[in-house]
Amino acid sequence: MTTAKELKELSLEDLERRAEDMRNTLFQDQLKRRTGSLDSPSERTAHQRELARILTVKGQKQRQAEPKKA
Numbered sequence: 445m446t447t448a449k450e451l452k453e454l455s456l457e458d459l460e461r462r463a464e465d466m467r468n469t470l471f472q473d474q475l476k477r478r479t480g481s482l483d484s485p486s487e488r489t490a491h492q493r494e495l496a497r498i499l500t501v502k503g504q505k506q507r508q509a510e511p512k513k514a
Contacts (some may be wrong), residue, residue: 445494451501456509459502466495 451459470491476482 445490446497448497448501451498452505454501456502456505459498459505463495463498463502466491466498470495 446462451462454462470488473482473488473491477485477488482488
């Protein structure tokens with residue numbers, strides 16, 4: 445699991461790539477849950493939180509990069 449501090453050091457492109465990877469992981473978790481092969485439901489929760497953390501940091505970086513309106 446990655447901390448927000450570690451994520452803040454990444455570029456926007458890296459954050460987008462990680463978000464896409466995490467979305468794919470969540471999709472795989474969903475398939476496993478429906479087939480009954482998901483080992484631990486807490487893994488899915490951890491992946492959801494990780495995605496939320498990534499998207500939060502990404503949004504913060506995007507807002508900082510935008511020019512301020514007068």
